[in-house]
Amino acid sequence: MYSFLALFTLVLIASICKGLHDNTCRVVPKDQYIEVGSDTKVVCQTSCIRGKIFWTLDNRHINESLSSTINSTHTVLSLRNFTNRSATLQCHSAATQQVLGGTTIRTYSKPSKLSCLLHHDNQATQGLPDLFTCSWEHQIDPPLEINYTVLCDSWSCPPQSEICSSHQTTCTSNYVDISDKMPLAWPSSVVVIARSAAWNASSDPYEFNPFNILKITRPNVSVVAVSDHLSVEWNVTSFSERKLHCQVKYAKAADEGTPEWVLNMTLETKEEKGEMSVENVESCRNYTFAVRCALAEAPWSDWSQERTVLTKLNKGDVELHLWRKVAEADRNGVRKVHAMWTEIPSTCQDTFTYTVRQTPYREHVTGGNHTDTLCGSSVCDIDVNQDAHRINLRIFHDDFLFVEDSVYVPSIGESLPRVTDIRTSTLERVILVSWKAHAQPVSGYMIDYTHDGNQYHWKQTTYTNATLFDLLDKKPYDITVTPLFGDKTGHGTQALPTCSRVGDPGNVTITELKAKDKSVLVRWTVKSQEACSGVVVDYTIFYGTQEGPPLNVTVESTTQDIILKGLNPETQYRVYIKATALTGTSKSSERLFKTKRFDPRLSAALGVSGGILIVLVLSLGLCCAIQWQKFKEKPVPDPGNSSVALWSSTSHEKGICPFQPFHNPSESFCDRIYTAEAQRPSTSPPAAGSNDNPDGDQNMREEYGDPATVLAPHIQNEVPAEPVETHHPSFPGETTELLCSEDSPSSPYQSQRPVETPALRISKQCMHVPVKQQEKTPPLTVYVTLDMFEQGQGR
Template sequence: MYFVFGNGIKEMFVFLPLVILCVIPSVCEGLHESAFSVVPKDQYIEVGSDTEILCQTSYVHGKVFWTLNNRLIDDSLSYAINSSHTVLSLRNFTHHSATIQCHSADTHQVIGGTIIRTYSKPRKISCILYYINQDERGLPHRFTCSWEHQIHPLLEINYTVLCGSYPQQSEICNSRITTCTTNYEDLPKDKINIIKNSTVVVRAKTAAWEAYSAPYEFDPHHILKIIRPVLNLTAFSDHRLVQWTRSPTSRKCHCQVKYSKAVNDRTLEWVLNKTLNPHEQGNVTIEKVESCSNYRFAVRCALDKAPWSDWSLEKTVLTRLNKSDVQLRLWRTVSELEKNGVRRVRVMWTELHSTCPDTLTYVIKQAPYKEDMTGVDYTDTRCGHSTCDVDVNQDAHVINLRVFNNEALFAEDSVYVPAIGESLPQVTGIQASTREGVILVSWKAPVEPVSGYMVDCTHNGNQYYWKESKYTNITLFDLLDKRPYNITVTPLFDDKTGHGAQALHICSRVGDPGNVSISIQAYDKSALVSLSVSQEACSGAVVNYTIFYSTQRGPQLNVTVDSTTRDSYLTDLKPDTEYSIYVKATALTGTTKSSERHFKTKIFDPRLITALSVCGSILVVLVLSLGLCCAVKWKKFKDMPFPNPGHSSVALWASAGPQQGMSPFQPFSYPSESQCDRVYTEEAQRTSTSPLPTDCTAGNPASDQMEEYTDPGSVPAPAQAECPAERVETQNLCSPGESTALLPADNNMLSPYRSQNSVEAPALRITKQFKHDPVKQQEKAAPVTVYVTLDMFEQHQGR
């Protein structure tokens, strides 16, 4: 091996130091273990026991010290046998696991160490004999023992239940948990006899240790769990009888009767104890239970010093009505006197357990307070369970209520109804306030002494709540939330009741404002928000409204207005943008929030389009109206006739004076011609004193003369012909055929034109009455300008 050439020699010299380094520590470790040691190693001891540990230091001389879990141990617990051996003595060791080390006092080096673990014995053993089937009798079915033991998680423990006196112990059962069960009836007869008078020991065994429990001695009757009792219930009107049957035995027995009742989502429970003598069956009478309520009953029993049996099958019973529980609390409300002289009285009383199995009948009878009153038929009235309406007259009455249970009188009470105008005391100064859902009522007592006060309240006139008080104040609970109540306080006397005083519309609680609804009218840069709040009873009065609005990305803005505002404008909005909005109504009692709404602003202001539409419509109407007026004027102008000279004739008439005869030019005469249609001179119109023919005024010198008008463009002249005696403001028709004298002109020339008449109908003329003094006609006829009438303008008339 040492003669290797080449590369092999190099490898040998490299590997040789490694071999030396590995061999030398192994040799030193063996020498160290033999020279330094702590014994015994990794031992298990029973918790609370004593132990000793030896520290050996063959090559190290001097003192040593000990540590337990790195904590110094008192030197008094150790002693040195010689210079190389030191003993540590531990008393009543209770640590579950501890590391013990021995150290050199000079160098403080660890000489050696060990780990001590403790174990415990099984303890608190209890055994029981019991039945699996609760309906079978005979020998018990099972035998079970249980105990307590501190189990080490790293060790597997096997338990064995040993029965009998040591050393003649027999194994009953085995288990790896702290409970062990065996079938009692499957045990051999010799083991059954052992159990009858026996001692039980539990053995715990592992690979490292073995422990036995302390002996557990028992009497089989003390561990026997008997069969559960059989329960029977009987309900009477004033008590409940509970009976049960237990297992037959010649030993004393203890029993418990449990009964319970569910009240407002919780269960009230009571337990009664009863001890039975040998062969005695159980029964208990229970009196203190509420009427017409469901109770659950159960019973369990146990032999003396034995465990309790299972509870019997639970039974539920509805208790019957107990007469001692009946409190009618009768009261009434009286309406105003009606026109027929009748008052409606509502009689009310506390409902007597509607769930009762008993048959209850309520009968009302009203009787006059004074025996000599007559005029009303007082018959019995059968009523419902809690209210009844009866009619009484204006006199005082006594209302009597009788309750019958299965046709037997069960309870009775009466109440007084005062007469109309009866002088009775009445409370004053009634006041009511609301606080946290209750109503506080106070009043001033009358001068007369009273026995109490009856306070009744209602929120709808049908359902009443009434309560009696001995003081001048009362607190009303259990009221409906946010309801207005009418409260009446009536003083009570020994056999009468006074008149009631009322406090109206007292809210049980003033809540938040009513529901808020909004409507939005959107424009381009603004929006009109209309607010409305539903009016609800007992809602808080709104102090202000806050409008919250925002875009999807923008910050939330708000506007606050007072409670009187119903319309509010949101300004500085972005056109063609969607907004979300809601309104919060604030009152002193809270706030109410409306549902969130969304709206989108317009691109243009719709009000501008509306204004332009209205203005355009007005302009179109004006243009159409102007065009229509122009068309009408044009039609009138186009249809306006012009004088046609072809329809007139020329003639000269001599002026007729008082001394002259007729003019050589006689006027043309037509049968239909009227003297009023003749032509008058312009000068006669201008001169107010122009002479008139004498024959027109001969019949009535004082009669009025008529001034005649034709077309607005011409000025009429008075006619010089004889006119009718009566002149009225109408169309003037003169006698045809009469001649008319021509009026003189400035050049004393006669007019060559004569008057023309229309063939169809004479034109209408407007006449006006006026008076003239009689004058003489001028002797000389002067030439005058002659006008023609509109009768000449007829296009179809020819001469």
């Protein structure tokens, strides 16, 4: 510091002397480094101007009281306790605000918090320490290349005796090389010097006693597991008769995460061996131990290597918590008892044997026979009859009885108390159970519960309510409450199945979309894969076009179809359904549908009408085709091939010209052709007697129905003179002609001779019947009987 002031004074004198001859302005000294918190002075030469000046530090005005004028050309600024890491100082003209000169001031700090340590490089070695290490703190901003040197500052060391050097804030030396400078028995002192290109800084001296900075080697540790505690032992080398203090820490093996260490009390001893007993450890759990020791006022040694040990099974920690679940008796009165107990931790490496002994209760009291059943590690199924029994669980370790417990099974008809009015409620995977106690005093209650009938859980309480935790999510649980009293247990009462948590409603699926022009039918179903789904309260149907606002309709839970009306024809819509329960909601996937252009019922009606019309047209065409076919098969006969005869009117008792009608077995009555201009009863008088047999004519008419009488036009009003009777042959190919007027030139029929059959031909003469001229004869009915074959075909 003093050298700096001397240098500053010389610079100031030189500047003043030079300023007497120079006409310049500047600030000196330039770019100086000072120790943080120290004082400094800066000179501003103002030969180039006249008038006052002022100072700024990082563009902020400095109080004028810190500045003093030496003469008209030099002004000195004094800065005290300067702590800025770096600052820009400038001198300005007060008249023109012109910067006359400037400089940068930077600070540095000296090393601090120096400490040293005597220690061993190898923790397994014994003897004197082999390393001497010092460390310190030093803040440099901006970072510079600094050389550090640790010097011995003791009276026993030569001046400026170097111990070690480094470019870091730590330095290590071999203690064997410096043990003559700093023996263990003498106090010593060191100092650290930091050197840069622009400055040097020295730390405060660090004085120490070598035994106070001696870090001994880590202890050797062993752990032994006893039945109910753990014994920890260790040994350490201290090279001193001073007291040792040691710490023991341990951690229980954690199921998840990092185990939490527990620091036990600190022990003080002059012995290099130590021992500690750790009580209250859990059975069959892994514990990890570590130990460290130190001399008085010296730093702690490193922690010893960790030792892990498995604790023994403590008999006092075993709580079997034995319980049983009794099933209904079968037809033979046999009941299955499911015995269960708290399992001994699987981490225990000891071997255990489990047996269940069932004893009828009376024999148990009087000391009768019993039966042992070898069981598993936590459950056992046995059969008992309808009598009361006591179930004894016995656990053996190395063939010795380790622990036992028992439970009572009442008989079927035994009168024992029973709880009533069991109520359950669910809240986020927690079931709350409450019941009404029996009037008879009880010692407690046992609640057992299961979600699958195989894995049971149970807990005991003295209250009339219980809370069941750690349940599987959305599972139905069967819960049974059984009262306990004395050495017996009552009958259990089962509550209704209760869900650990009621979830959302089941999955909603749209099963049908039947769209019309202005409406659509929507059907859906709800199915759930879980037994604890929420009960649907209502359904909300959301629908709308892709661009339009969504619409919705809400229906009751009993409805699973709806008709949405008021839709636009030939428009695409989207629809989905949301089911709402008290515990949540679920919705279906979105479906798209498009309405029809026209009402489908109109198309159906048109289709039905068109079908009926087509059927009618086809039927009519078919009938016409059939009739045309029949017409083609029955050609119109030639009148020239027909026989004519005049039959008497139906009003005459006797026919004038009786004859046997044509007969063709192949034609029906409907095939006959009737042509008549008028059909009236004849007023002609009956004909006179004839040689013909009237009975034969009458029989003939009865056989063939109405006779056919054909009259020529010119004789319609006259009575024929000589009717001719002609009989049909017995075969259809033969033609018979009958003419009543032989010489009628105006007859439309050709005059033909009848086919003569010698055996059948009989000449008969018809009688003439007088007819009044003035009386007009009504027209007669003319019947034409046709032979459907040509005359030539019949021959």
